[in-house]
Amino acid sequence: MKDKIPYLAVNKISKFAVAYIVFLLAIFYYSTVAAYSDSFKExxxxxxxSNLVMNGTLLIPDGPGPHPTIILIHGAGAHTREEYRAEAEIFANSGIAAFIYDKRTEGYSATGIGEKSRSQFLLAKDVLAAVNALKLRADIEPSQIGLWGLSEGGGVAPxxxxxxxxxxxxxxxxxxGVPPIQQTSWAIENxxxxxxIQAHSIIHSFTRNGMxxxxxxxxxxxxxxxPIPPFEQVKQPILAIWGENDRTAPAFxxxxxxxxxxxxxxxEHYTIQFIPQANHDMRFSVDGFNEYxxxxxxxxxxxxxxxxxVINGDIPKPQIIGQIPKQDRNSPTEIMELSWFDSAWLHLIYMIVLLILFSCYFGILFIKLLQKRKLYNKKTSINAYARILxxxxxxxxxxxxxxxxxxxxTNEYGPVIIGRPLPWLILQCMSFxxxxLTILIAISFCKRRTTFIFNEKLRLILLISGGVLFIPWAFYWQLLLPF
Structure with a gap:
């Protein structure tokens, strides 16, 4: 029993020490972190x-006002105010009131489908409406309202x-600094x-012809x-920031x-700054893709x-801060120029024609089977190859x-084999x-066309026509390119 007394004493002392350390850490947390997060109210x-009721949250710093204020503007797509809370709290904790709001859903398509489904000017009107609402408040300094915008919002702000x-x-x-489709092409290639995925065929097909x-x-x-004219027109002091590892917009x-x-x-009052190890969203990223x-x-x-x-009157002269990032390649300007063979209607009609010609081979076969009529001369048949084609x-x-x-x-391409996604490799193999088969069947048909009966001759002519039309279509979409 006596031998256990020192152990119990030491054990009690250890527990007391741990409890004391936890107590000190709690005091430190509430005196620093908790106090920091409570330095503003909402x-x-x-x-x-535009006759639309919009909702937002104003983060107001503690202390006497009126306060300088910044309005946070969304990037492309559907966004709520909470997605920019982290930035808003940083501004509020530094003494700057921050206003975050839910992005409109009327007159703005989050999917981006349809040329008229979005309007930068409509988004700018929302910002101006927020400015007009905030400048009437007693706790806001109307002469010190600024804008912050990310990505698409970075163009809406100016x-x-x-x-x-x-x-x-x-x-x-x-x-x-380039049109959205040009930027998207560059981003998809990245x-x-x-x-x-290194195969030129799929890269060119998706980022050039696909766009x-x-x-x-x-x-x-x-x-x-x-997006450039607004930058030419803005006269206010402006801070333009790009991340060193931006893989969505071409920073350089x-x-x-x-x-x-x-x-x-x-x-005369612009500042351009480059942030090291920052991606498009300004999160820490060593490669621009994986972020913290x-x-x-x-x-x-x-x-x-x-x-x-700026609000203290110390407005900087034009300056560039940080190391200008490198860019492997420029965004492709050629996708902005459409030719007649890029027509969407042409591709739709072409696809329908191909499907009809390839399907006719089986359609005529089905009709003749119903009529119980002779389909082909078994001695000259190339039916097996035709079915595969x-x-x-x-x-x-x-x-x-x-x-x-x-x-x-989805931005999902499938498993990659020899520099190609597996689905793309399968499509290329089938195209070859x-x-x-088109060449072989056409040669065989020409050599023995007199031996084919009418039904089989019609089916093969339609099938070969489909194969012939398929070849330029497949070259356009890079399916027949081996590299």
Whole structure:
């Protein structure tokens, strides 16, 4: 029993020490972290824009007002106010009121399908409506309301600022200097290469001809919208930020275009800054694809410091901060130019014709079976090869458009083999087989056409016609290119 007493004493002392440490950590948390997060209050606000009631939340710093304020503008797609809470809380904790709001769903398609389904000018009107609502509040300094926008919002912010003097400053983050379809083509190629897809055939098919098809079909909202004129018109102090590892918008290319626009417009108070190890969303990322939840180092501090200087009258002259990022290739300008063979209607009709010609082989077979009439001369039949050509023609035609549409929506390409996604490799193999079978069946038909009965001759002529028409279509979509 005596031997256990020292052990029990030590055990009690250890528990006391652990409890004391936990107590100190709790005091430290509530005196720093908790106090920091409670340094602002929130208020839900409604405002009207184009007869639409919009909802948002204003994060108001503690302490006497009126406060400088920043309105946060969404990137492309459907977004709620909560998606930008992290940035808003950073501004609020630094003494800047931050307003976040739910993006409109009326007059703006989140899917982006349809050329008229989005409007940058409509989004800018929402921003101006928010400005008008906020500047009437007693706790907001009306002469110190600024804008922050990410990606698409990085272009909407200067568009709104160029229309009013009520906006004091602009922060544009990851804005694209090229039209949306050109930017998207560049981004898709980055994704393909990141997935170890190196085959030129699929890269060119999806990022060049595929984008032209979407443009011609008007499936891409505001595909050719020019984001640069607003940068030429904005006169307020502007901070333009790009991440070093942006793989969505071409940072180097956009920087050059935006800088030129600001200079042409005579803006004498612009700051351009590049954030190391930051992706498109300004999260920490070493490659631009895999990201951490935290922001890249220096990003938030650069914004709050810049705003403090601007509202205190220390407006910087034109300057570039940070190392200008490298860019392997420019975004493809050639996709903006459509030719007659890029017509969406042409491709739709072409697809229907191919399916009809390949299907006729089996359709006529089915009709003749019902009529119990003779189908072919067994001595001269090449029916087995013809059936393969018909089936592969139908599957490849439908399979290509199905695969293309699915990848555009899901960004999933399938397992990669020898630099190609497996579905693409299968489509290419079937296309080469269609090419060979068309030649072989056509040669055989020409040599022995007098031996075929009428029913079989008609079926083969239609089938061979489908194969012949398939070849230029497959070359257009790069399915017959081996590299």
């Amino acid at each position: 208020e839900n606000i409604q405002f009207h824009s 568009l709104a600022a160029a229309q009013t003097k009520d906006i004091a400053f602009v922060i544009s983050v990851s804005a694209s 994704q393909l290469r990141h997935k170890d 032209r098809f979407l443009l011609a079909a008007e499936f891409f909202a505001e595909a050719t919208y020019n 290319e956009s920087y050059k275009i935006v800088k030129k626009a600001l200079e042409l417009g005579g803006n 939840e935290k922001f890249a180092p220096g990003y938030t501090e650069s914004m709050t410091t810049w705003i403090a200087n 018909g089936v592969f023609g139908i599957v490849t035609t439908l399979g290509f458009f199905g695969y293309f549409g699915n990848t555009m929506i 087989l269609i090419f060979l």
